[in-house]
Amino acid sequence: MLCEQGQWVKAVNHPKFKEGDMLSGWGGVQQFTLTDGKGFHKINTELADPKVHMSTLGMSGMTAYFGILEVGKIKLGDTVVVSGAAGAVGSVVGQIAKIKGCRVVGIVGGEEKCHYLKEDLGFDEVIDYKSGNLRKNLKKACPEGIDVYFDNVGGYTLDTVLTRINMQARIVICGAISQYNEKVIQGPTNYLSLLVNRATMEGMVFDYAKRYPEAVIQLVQWMNEGKLKSREDVYVGIEHFYETFCRLFSGGKIGKLILNIK
Numbered sequence: 001m002l003c004e005q006g007q008w009v010k011a012v013n014h015p016k017f018k019e020g021d022m023l024s025g026w027g028g029v030q031q032f033t034l035t036d037g038k039g040f041h042k043i044n045t046e047l048a049d050p051k052v053h054m055s056t057l058g059m060s061g062m063t064a065y066f067g068i069l070e071v072g073k074i075k076l077g078d079t080v081v082v083s084g085a086a087g088a089v090g091s092v093v094g095q096i097a098k099i100k101g102c103r104v105v106g107i108v109g110g111e112e113k114c115h116y117l118k119e120d121l122g123f124d125e126v127i128d129y130k131s132g133n134l135r136k137n138l139k140k141a142c143p144e145g146i147d148v149y150f151d152n153v154g155g156y157t158l159d160t161v162l163t164r165i166n167m168q169a170r171i172v173i174c175g176a177i178s179q180y181n182e183k184v185i186q187g188p189t190n191y192l193s194l195l196v197n198r199a200t201m202e203g204m205v206f207d208y209a210k211r212y213p214e215a216v217i218q219l220v221q222w223m224n225e226g227k228l229k230s231r232e233d234v235y236v237g238i239e240h241f242y243e244t245f246c247r248l249f250s251g252g253k254i255g256k257l258i259l260n261i262k
């Protein structure tokens with residue numbers, strides 16, 4: 001089967017797909033993919049624009065949905081803190097927690113992202129970790145402690161959040177972007193807070209893949225009802241791969257970072 005990235009299936013010799021299908025899957029940064037179809041699935045472009053299938057209806061949204069609902073086990077009235085909150089996963093996590101009646105606090109870098117979370121997505125509080133004292137700001141934003149922390153960044157932020165958790169708190173370990181480029185990973189030094197508070201810390205990676213279709217139905221419904229917004233930051237041109245990739249670490253983007261390699 002031959003696919004052109006960002007385009008329709010061009011030529012096909014496959015029982016599951018036909019020419020003209022739009023697929024999503026794991027390809028390289030390349031214009032054409034010759035594949036046996038493994039790791040690819042057909043997307044329904046009537047449900048949403050293809051770029052939304054790469055973000056809120058793709059891996060990012062699935063991770064957010066099952067991470068906050070199944071691992072975070074949020075309940076009405078919980079105080080939920082999410083880091084990387086203006087990113088592809090974090091922004092969906094925060095919005096789902098709002099839909100479920102939680103008080104949501106986002107940790108993010110920079111004023112523009114703070115404004116976006118509060119004004120566009122309806123977060124209750126935002127903390128700019130790049131300015132001010134994170135520990136003090138967290139105390140101010142979460143006067144009654146933290147019930148659920150969805151961690152996208154690890155490192156100092158995770159360690160600081162641990163000092164504010166409540167009894168039976170749930171910490172969802174989704175990612176640790178502050179540590180990916182470090183030679184020595186900084187583990188949490190405040191982990192005894194888990195002991196004192198009978199709290200749990202749990203990781204997740206693709207564990208709910210069989211249930212993705214049910215999440216897609218729910219997420220589409222929320223988007224159609226205007227309760228959930230999907231935002232993508234799209235750059236064009238394979239020649240911009242390097243600078244676009246670096247935006248993940250500099251934070252120079254909002255929502256799902258996409259490179260259209262045409």
Ligand SMILES: NC(=O)c1ccc[n+]([C@@H]2O[C@H](COP(=O)([O-])OP(=O)(O)OC[C@H]3O[C@@H](n4cnc5c(N)ncnc54)[C@H](OP(=O)(O)O)[C@@H]3O)[C@@H](O)[C@H]2O)c1
Binds near residue numbers: 084176206248
């Ligand atoms: N477990 C899974 O199955 C799974 C699936 C998908 C993604 N993930 C992980 O989930 C996390 C979020 O993914 P995503 O796709 O939504 O990424 P993203 O939030 O779209 O992009 C990364 C964001 O992280 C923030 N960041 C970068 N360096 C940082 C640092 N040193 N300290 C604090 N924040 C930093 C930046 O935002 P600011 O401007 O706010 O700093 C940046 O925009 C990543 O760690 C990713 O690896 C896990």
